[in-house]
Amino acid sequence: xxxxxxxxxxxxxxxxxxxxxxxxxxxxxxxxxxxxxxxxxxxxxxxxxxxxxxxxxxxxxxxxxxxxxxxxxxxxxxxxxxxxxxxxxxxxxxxxxxxxxxxxxxxxxxxxxxxxxxxxxxxxxxxxxxxxxxxxxxxxxxxxxxxxxxxxxxxxxxxxxxxxxxxxxxxxxxxxxxxxxxxxxxxxxxxxxxxxxxxxxxxxxxxxxxxxxxxxxxxxxxxxxxxxxxxxxxxxxxxxxxxxxxxxxxxxxxxxxxxxxxxxxxxxxxxxxxxxxxxxxxxxxxxxxxxxxxxxxxxxxxxxxxxxxxxxxxxxxxxxxxxxxxxxxxxxxxxxxxxxxxxxxxxxxxxxxxxxxxxxxxxxxxxxxxxxxxxxxxxxxxxxxxxxxxxxxxxxxxxxxxxxxxxxxxxxxxxxxxxxxxxxxxxxxx
Amino acid sequence: xxxxxxxxxxxxxxxxxxxxxxxxxxxxxxxxxxxxxxxxxxxxxxxxxxxxxxxxxxxxxxxxxxxxxxxxxxxxxxxxxxxxxxxxxxxxxxxxxxxxxxxxxxxxxxxxxxxxxxxxxxxxxxxxxxxxxxxxxxxxxxxxxxxxxxxxxxxxxxxxxxxxxxxxxxxxxxxxxxxxxxxxxxxxxxxxxxxxxxxxxxxxxxxxxxxxxxxxxxxxxxxxxxxxxxxxxxxxxxxxxxxxxxxxxxxxxxxxxxxxxxxxxxxxxxxxxxxxxxxxxxxxxxxxxxxxxxxxxxxxxxxxxxxxxxxxxxxxxxxxxxxxxxxxxxxxxxxxxxxxxxxxxxxxxxxxxxxxxxxxxxxxxxxxxxxxxxxxxxxxxxxxxxxxxxxxxxxxxxxxxxxxxxxxxxxxxxxxxxxxxxxxxxxxxx
Numbered sequence: 001x002x003x004x005x006x007x008x009x010x011x012x013x014x015x016x017x018x019x020x021x022x023x024x025x026x027x028x029x030x031x032x033x034x035x036x037x038x039x040x041x042x043x044x045x046x047x048x049x050x051x052x053x054x055x056x057x058x059x060x061x062x063x064x065x066x067x068x069x070x071x072x073x074x075x076x077x078x079x080x081x082x083x084x085x086x087x088x089x090x091x092x093x094x095x096x097x098x099x100x101x102x103x104x105x106x107x108x109x110x111x112x113x114x115x116x117x118x119x120x121x122x123x124x125x126x127x128x129x130x131x132x133x134x135x136x137x138x139x140x141x142x143x144x145x146x147x148x149x150x151x152x153x154x155x156x157x158x159x160x161x162x163x164x165x166x167x168x169x170x171x172x173x174x175x176x177x178x179x180x181x182x183x184x185x186x187x188x189x190x191x192x193x194x195x196x197x198x199x200x201x202x203x204x205x206x207x208x209x210x211x212x213x214x215x216x217x218x219x220x221x222x223x224x225x226x227x228x229x230x231x232x233x234x235x236x237x238x239x240x241x242x243x244x245x246x247x248x249x250x251x252x253x254x255x256x257x258x259x260x261x262x263x264x265x266x267x268x269x270x271x272x273x274x275x276x277x278x279x280x281x282x283x284x285x286x287x288x289x290x291x292x293x294x295x296x297x298x299x300x301x302x303x304x305x306x307x308x309x310x311x312x313x314x315x316x317x318x319x320x321x322x323x324x325x326x327x328x329x330x331x332x333x334x335x336x337x338x339x340x341x342x343x344x345x346x347x348x349x350x351x352x353x354x355x356x357x358x359x360x361x362x363x364x365x366x367x368x369x370x371x372x373x374x375x376x377x378x379x380x381x382x383x384x385x386x387x388x389x390x391x392x393x394x395x396x397x398x399x400x401x402x403x404x405x406x407x408x409x410x411x412x413x414x415x416x417x418x419x420x421x422x423x424x425x426x427x428x429x430x
Numbered sequence: 431x432x433x434x435x436x437x438x439x440x441x442x443x444x445x446x447x448x449x450x451x452x453x454x455x456x457x458x459x460x461x462x463x464x465x466x467x468x469x470x471x472x473x474x475x476x477x478x479x480x481x482x483x484x485x486x487x488x489x490x491x492x493x494x495x496x497x498x499x500x501x502x503x504x505x506x507x508x509x510x511x512x513x514x515x516x517x518x519x520x521x522x523x524x525x526x527x528x529x530x531x532x533x534x535x536x537x538x539x540x541x542x543x544x545x546x547x548x549x550x551x552x553x554x555x556x557x558x559x560x561x562x563x564x565x566x567x568x569x570x571x572x573x574x575x576x577x578x579x580x581x582x583x584x585x586x587x588x589x590x591x592x593x594x595x596x597x598x599x600x601x602x603x604x605x606x607x608x609x610x611x612x613x614x615x616x617x618x619x620x621x622x623x624x625x626x627x628x629x630x631x632x633x634x635x636x637x638x639x640x641x642x643x644x645x646x647x648x649x650x651x652x653x654x655x656x657x658x659x660x661x662x663x664x665x666x667x668x669x670x671x672x673x674x675x676x677x678x679x680x681x682x683x684x685x686x687x688x689x690x691x692x693x694x695x696x697x698x699x700x701x702x703x704x705x706x707x708x709x710x711x712x713x714x715x716x717x718x719x720x721x722x723x724x725x726x727x728x729x730x731x732x733x734x735x736x737x738x739x740x741x742x743x744x745x746x747x748x749x750x751x752x753x754x755x756x757x758x759x760x761x762x763x764x765x766x767x768x769x770x771x772x773x774x775x776x777x778x779x780x781x782x783x784x785x786x787x788x789x790x791x792x793x794x795x796x797x798x799x800x801x802x803x804x805x806x807x808x809x810x811x812x813x814x815x816x817x818x819x820x821x822x823x824x825x826x827x828x829x830x831x832x833x834x835x836x837x838x839x840x841x842x843x844x845x846x847x848x849x850x851x852x853x854x855x856x857x858x859x860x
Contacts, residue, residue, distance in 0.1 A: 013660040015471060016462055017455030018669070024473070025447030032446060039480055041445060043454070043471035046658070050469050050491075057487045075639040075659065109634065120640055168833055230448040237448075288725075288746070294732030295718075295725025298746040302724030305800050305834060313752035315745055316718070316728040322743035322786055326756065356752055370735050404735060 003190040004037045005065040006058035006158075010080055011165055012045035014070070022167045023069040030174060031067075032241065035193045039063060046077040055087050059157050065186050066158045070165030072144035074124035081130055081147065084160050089152035090132035098137055098145055099129035105143050136180045140164070141172035148182040159186035191243055196250055197270035198238040200261055201417050205231045208238055211260050215253050224249055234413045235273075236264075266420065273416045274300065280423035281310040287356035288314035289327055289348035291339065291365040292382065297412045312356040317348065327351025340365050340377055342395045345385040359389045360422070362415050368404045382411045386418045394418050433620040434467045435495040436488035436588075440510055441595055442475035444500070452597045453499040460604060461497075462671070465620045469493060476507040485517050489587050495616050496588045500595030502574035504554035511560060511577065514590050519582035520562035528567055528575055529559035535573050566610045570594070571602035578612040589616035621673050626680060627700035628668045630691055631847050635661045638668055641690050645683050654679055664843045665703070666694075696850065703846045704730065710853035711740040717786035718744035719757050719778035721769065722796040722812065727842045742786040747778065757781025770795050770807055772825045775815040789819045790852070792845050798834045812841050816848045824848050 007027050014021045024041045031038050040058060044050040051071075058066050071080030085092045102125050110118055128144050131137045134153075138146035147162035161177050163170045177183055200208065208229050216222055224246030230237045238257065240250055258265055266273065288298045298314035301307060317323040320339055324331045329347040337343040348363035366382030373379035383397040396418060400410045437457050444451045454471045461468045470488060474480040481501075488496050501510030515522045532555050540548055558574050561567045564583075568576035577592035591607050593600045607613055630638065638659050646652055654676030660667045668687065670680055688695050696703065718728045728744035731737060745756045750769055753759040759777040767773040778793035796812030803809035813827040826848060830840045 012658045013662075013667075015458060015468060016658075017458035018660060018667075019662060020450065020452075020455055022450075025450055028445060028447035038445060039474070039477075040484065041473040043473075044469070047469075053487075053491055054470065057483075061483055074636055075642075077658070117640065121636055124636055124639065168836060228443070228446065228448060230443065232448075290725075293729070294737075294741075295720075295728030295744060295746065298725030298748075299723070299729055299838075302746075302748060303835070307724075308748055311724075311748050313746045313748045313756065314725060315756070316725065316732075316743045318728075318732060318738055318741050318743045319786075325787075326743065326745070326785060355756060356749075357755075405733075408729075 001189040001191075002037050003035070003065065003187045004039050004061075004063045005031050005067065006039055006061070006063045007041045008051065008054050008058070008066060008068040009041065009043045010046060010051055010068060010070040012047075012077070015043050015045040023163070023165065023170055026167065026171065027067050027069070027174075033193075033195055034178075034187070035190045035241075036065065036187055046071060046079060048079055048083055051079065051083045052087060055083070055160070063158050065161065065183075067161045067163060069163045069170055072128065072146075072162065072164045074127055074143075078127075080162055081128075081132070084147065084149050084162050085130075085132035085135075088132060088135075088149045088157070088160060089155055090134055090149060092130040093133050094126070095129050095131040095137055098131065099126060101139065102129055102143055102145070105140065136182050138173050138177050138180075141169040142166055144169065146173045146177055148177055148180045150182050150186065159183065193241045194244060194247060194250075196240050196254070197267075198254065198257055198265060199267035199270065199272065200236045200238070200257075200264040201234070201266055201273070201413075203236065203261060203264045205229060205236050207261070208236050208257075211257060214260075215256050218256070219249070219252055222249060222253065225253065234410045266417070273413070273420055274303065277301075277416055277420050277423065278304050278307065280420065281360075284310050284360050284423075285312050285356070285358045286310055286360040286362070286419075287312045287352040287358035289352040289361065289363040290314060290316050291318060291323070291348070292368040293364050293366075293408050293411050293415075294318065296408055297362060297364060297415050300412050300416070312358045315352060315355070323348065323351075327355065338377065340367055340381060340383060342383045342385070342397050345383040345397075346387065346393075346395055349385040349387040353387060353389060360386070360392075360419070361388075362386050362419055364411050364415055366400075366407070366411055368407045368411075370404060380407050382407070382414070384411075384415055384418055386415070386422045388422060392422045394422055431619040431621070432467050433465070433495065433617045434469045434491075434493045435461050435497065436469055436491070436493045437471045438481065438484050438488070438496060438498040439471065439473045440476060440481055440498060440500040442507075445473050445475040453593070453595070453600055456597065456601065457497050457499070457604070462625075464608075464617070465623045466495065466617055476501060476509060478509055478513055481509065481513045482517060485513070485590070493588050495591065495613075497591045497593060499593045499600055502558065502576075502592065502594045504557055504573075508557075510592055511558075511562075514577065514579055514592055515560075515562035515565075518562060518565075518579050518587070518590060519585055520564055520579060522560040523563050524556065525559050525561040525567055528561065529556060531569065532559055532573055532575070535570065566612050568603050568607050568610070571599040572596060574599070576603045576607055578607055578610045580612050580616065589613065623671045624674060624677060624680075626670050626684070627697075628684065628687055628695060629697035629700065629702065630666045630668070630687075630694040631664070631696055631703070631843075633666065633691060633694045635659060635666050637691070638666050638687075641687060644690070645686050648686070649679070649682055652679065652683065655683065664840045696847070703843070703850055704733065707731075707846055707850050707853065708734050708737065708740075710850065711790075714740050714790050714853075715742050715786070715788045716740055716790040716792070716849075717742045717782040717788035719782040719791060719793040720744060720746050721748060721753070721778070721794060722798040723794050723838050723841050723845075724748065726838055727792060727794060727845050730842050730846070742788045745782060745785070753778060753781075757785065768807065770797055770811060770813060772813045772815070772827050775813040775827075776817065776823070776825055779815040779817040783817060783819060790816070790822075790849070791818075792816050792849055794841050794845055796830075796837070796841055798837045798841075800834060810837050812837070812844070814841075814845055814848055816845070816852045818852060822852045824852055
């Protein structure tokens with residue numbers, strides 16, 4: 001049996017394009033993993049009629065589950081709780097346990113902002129403790145509780161899961177909502193799927209498309225596998241969802257991909273390069289030297305908790321003086337080869353090794369644009385060096401596509417992959 | 431008269447969350463600027479029934495304009511032209527001028543990829559030259575033409591603007607579509623709006639909500655102003671859209687906000703702190719010293735083209751050794767006060783000033799978590815110092831809410847605001 005769902009993203013700031021929605025895509029992936037068939041995502045502003053119209057539309061389309069995000073704050077334009085309660089025919093009632101919980105959450109905030117009107121804050125937040133009769137409240141990760149709201153007794157229609165707008169809160173509260181009886185009842189009877197993901201780096205998406213055509217030809221068919229490929233941050237992700245009997249077909253496809261893309265395939269279990277590098281860095285002491293990426297690589301290496309165990313530090317040597325003064329790059333080397341050159345990248349890595357007493361260093365220098373490009377070194381031209389104290393050394397350069405933001409981001413991705421190759425001892429070309 | 435619109439974003443890869451939609455937000459901003467009231471954005475996969483259902487929904491909601499993106503390619507799952515033609519009751523007909531144009535666009539492509547089957551390509555692309563009878567075709571920016579499709583003669587309903595999915599193509603073709611008679615007829619009689627935005631830092635959203643309540647009480651009403659508040663990256667944005675006669679109401683509201691939130695209100699024209707700091711840094715030479723933010727502040731300061739004119743460089747001194755070795759922070763100071771302390775923040779700023787020969791330095795040290803917190807210095811405790819060679823010096827500490835990602839990001843926002851205050855010579859507390 002197929003279970004169909006819809007997502008309603010609310011918020012005038014999302015509808016108006018002021019902030020881009022992260023909840024729709026995140027929820028879409030969660031529903032997909034659960035074997036729920038997402039039919040529609042709709043986005044509306046903080047307007048009662050529009051929100052009602054979207055709920056009505058999705059109910060008429062026959063979905064069994066609707067997930068809403070946003071509109072749970074304390075202000076008057078936060079309407080979702082009210083609209084959903086009306087839509088499901090369940091009157092709002094004050095949940096005094098929840099009111100007390102929210103009060104405890106707000107206590108430290110009110111201490112910090114002593115000039116706040118205490119009663120006004122509690123009054124505004126009382127609204128957040130209103131729960132439709134018979135609905136299941138979900139404890140807040142911020143200050144706004146979530147809700148799982150089935151239709152009123154005797155009514156037909158979708159169960160509505162009401163989540164707050166801030167992605168961190170929504171993501172923390174979602175698993176709790178999924179575990180509720182009301183949620184499980186709404187999605188009962190859906191098929192069980194297996195999920196797999198391969199990650200590849202260093203080949204265009206069209207190569208994977210070609211491999212899939214070859215697979216269909218050689219294996220007869222890929223029936224039973226729901227395959228998607230996706231280009232993300234310069235990597236190709238090949239994902240499949242399938243019911244358990246198709247597992248052998250998947251295994252065969254995976255073998256074929258591994259055979260055809262031996263060097264590009266770096267992950268068979270879906271783990272990304274960041275996680276792999278973090279694991280591989282155990283016992284190492286790594287430093288960075290960055291120019292065009294301006295600190296993004298250091299920031300990426302320290303994104304994970306516990307990174308202080310292996311990350312010594314980094315230098316953002318944006319100016320030539322900084323390259324010389326902080327990393328000891330010979331200024332005549334810069335004069336001879338230019339600040340963006342393989343030679344300077346290597347000297348930067350040498351400097352980082354020495355200054356941080358590290359055993360591994362990664363250096364990046366490049367032209368992020370939009371200005372500063374030349375015919376020989378156009379915008380997007382970037383040089384990397386990964387060097388270790390045990391004689392490891394990779395130096396690479398290439399021209400990356402995209403705008404300033406993309407070039408900077410892609411440069412850190414290439415750096416992560418070069419670092420990974422050094423750490424696993426791969427000698428293959430990137 | 432209000433003109434209402436809807437946007438239909440098509441594409442299974444967008445619906446599934448694999449790629450994030452950039453067309454909805456972009457079109458939303460264009461419609462808003464034109465004074466067209468966007469009511470709904472809907473996203474569906476490449477499924478005929480779902481696309482039809484969304485068009486039907488929007489038509490039933492009474493919108494006068496629908497803009498679709500995606501589904502105009504040559505392959506079988508590109509359905510938009512067909513679905514829209516059916517929906518508007520206008521049969522598809524081959525536009526031979528358009529066919530010739532597409533042929534000329536494909537010519538160089540076919541020369542480059544000699545192995546392509548010429549007839550197959552032309553056949554596939556003939557599909558893209560099909561135009562609903564009486565619709566206005568829009569010349570392609572890639573290979574797919576757009577369409578402006580009014581309802582068939584004698585029918586009621588919205589005019590549908592059909593645009594390709596690739597953002598670059600859509601953005602190039604949109605102005606042409608807007609200029610067509612069919613588009614202008616559909617949106618005739620819309621009002622002209624003014625737009626304003628205030629940005630505030632250092633107060634919770636609930637304070638603004640309270641100010642809006644006070645404004646309503648004191649000013650009688652805020653009728654005529656369409657107000658939204660939005661919390662973004664730790665700042666509060668207060669936006670309003672209004673027809674020209676309501677300008678005086680806005681001015682009064684702005685005065686009230688400025689009076690009540692004198693120190694928090696930092697932008698009356700919508701410019702963000704990054705843009706303001708970039709302007710203010712002209713003629714300066716700034717350096718950073720970061721611990722918990724791991725390079726994010728340097729990355730943020732170098733996000734803009736031209737930042738090399740004022741950004742000298744930065745040190746990510748993640749380890750204590752790096753703080754001492756690269757920034758000259760006295761190790762006894764670290765022992766006495768701890769690496770996360772106002773004293774060490776100031777010493778890091780001193781070090782950055784000296785090492786980069788800068789005239790301004792920003793230092794951050796804190797506990798980003800999830801581990802490493804103590805009772806005295808819990809997760810989220812962060813210290814900043816902004817120091818200049820002309821005696822400017824601000825040192826601050828606070829406990830930031832959120833998880834590791836948010837604490838790191840928020841820390842850079844606070845740093846940007848402290849830097850701004852030093853640059854404009856404000857002495858007020860943050």
